[in-house]
Amino acid sequence: MRRFSWFNATSLTLGFAFLYLPMILLIVYSFNASKLVTVWAGFSTQWYGELFRDEAFLDAAWVTLQVAVISSTIATVLGTMAAIVLVRSGRFVGRTLFSGMIYAPLVMPEVITGLSLLLLFIGIGLDRGVLTIVLAHTTFSMCYVSVVVSSRLVSFDQSLEEAALDLGCSPFDAFRLVTLPIIAPAVISGWLLAFTLSLDDLVIASFTAGPSATTLPIKIFSSVRLGVSPEINALSTIMIGIVAVGVITASLISKRASLRQQQDEQAAARATG
Template sequence: MTRPKSLSRFNIASLALGLAFLYLPILILVIYSFNASRLVTVWGGWSLRWYYELFNDGAMIEAFWMSLRVAATSACIATLLGTLAAVALSRGASFRGRTLFSGMLYAPLVMPEVITGLSLLLLFVALNAERGFWTVTTAHTTLTMCFVAVVVQSRLTSLDRSLEEAAMDLGCDPARAFLMVTLPLILPAIVAGWMLAFTLSLDDLVIASFTTGPGSETLPIRIYSEVRLGVKPEINAICTLVVAGIAVVIIIASLASKLSNRQGESAAPL
């Protein structure tokens, strides 16, 4: 009886097609960001022309920085609120209104973004709030908080509560036991939730288009408004820079995770 091969030709072909489907468009975008021709479908040689044009495009740069500010601010607020909500759901199993609270918290997960954006727009209009940076940040916080809560709650559910109880037996009050024992254990989940919230905010177009105002145009809105008139090579350049930035962040996070694991193994008793 022969043992089946771990990687057959079919598996290799399926893997190659899957990777090509995911990453070939990104690779083409990166290559054509160095295209000297103004036509994005005609190759005119290698050039950094469109990167120079991009850095001279004040509107695109301003939209990029606006997206970064909105994403960072909304991710921090969503991480704080989502973590607190996850703690309440995982530790308060029998409090009154738990079902209603969890249903309202997780509603943005299944609700279409068009409905979320329109409802937030009507809310801001009813409050006579000037649409701008804070309205977009509030909308993105509402969208991403539930994702943070899901990630952190899954970590809290699998956590051994006897460690926290042992800390309280040794004299810690519940708040200190949470800060000294539970928080370091769920910190990777909190960081993962922050990164997920940041990515979702940076990528959002629908909700931001409902809640933005003059002077608060985000990068996806700017790109969408320009693509409707035709794809400019500058768009390939800004997208390439975003992809490069995300790749650097992923590499740094991976190296930090490996370093943390090595330090943990070296500190473990033999």
């Protein structure tokens, strides 16, 4: 029997207070009427109004969204391919280098990734802008996608795909009709991870973005460098809200899906037994 003591309860309470209080305070102060961020002067939504009137923020948000959608989509395709290569392809020339290049970006400090990509773009004379940020984000997030997808592929029963091939499927159809639906949850979470990483990235984007394209994190960083700003509080509240709704919805959906799968399996067991 598990013993849930007072000590456990206290450490959980304090721990979650530590994790959540800073964000809750940020949300509360985003509704503060005073420009002085530390003095409470009554409820107001004026900072949200100012935020939505600020063209620079809206432009940056639009660039960030474009970069995140494009880079995470390409990264999901490339990362899934890389995962299949890693798990299925057996030996081939340069395999060690390949898996090294998949795992290295995960531990590479962002400042080095950013620096090296910038030097490449300057070296080949590519103008810095949305394209270069997309290339940079795709490269590091495809590695995360491939780790997520390959962990799912490892546990996948390959005989299912072989059965499809025996029954006359082309290799591509066998992948599309059998493998892809089974690894789909991992592919989707890989995409979400890539999307979040791209939305979140400041360092690599700062190196690879030119004057023509500013992303939201770059804009946030330059405005908070000198101190707290009420507009950024409002923006943070919106971002925290979106993430909270997204994560909670995703977990409810996956909970329901696993419940249904359980029921299906039980029904199947009854039918065959």
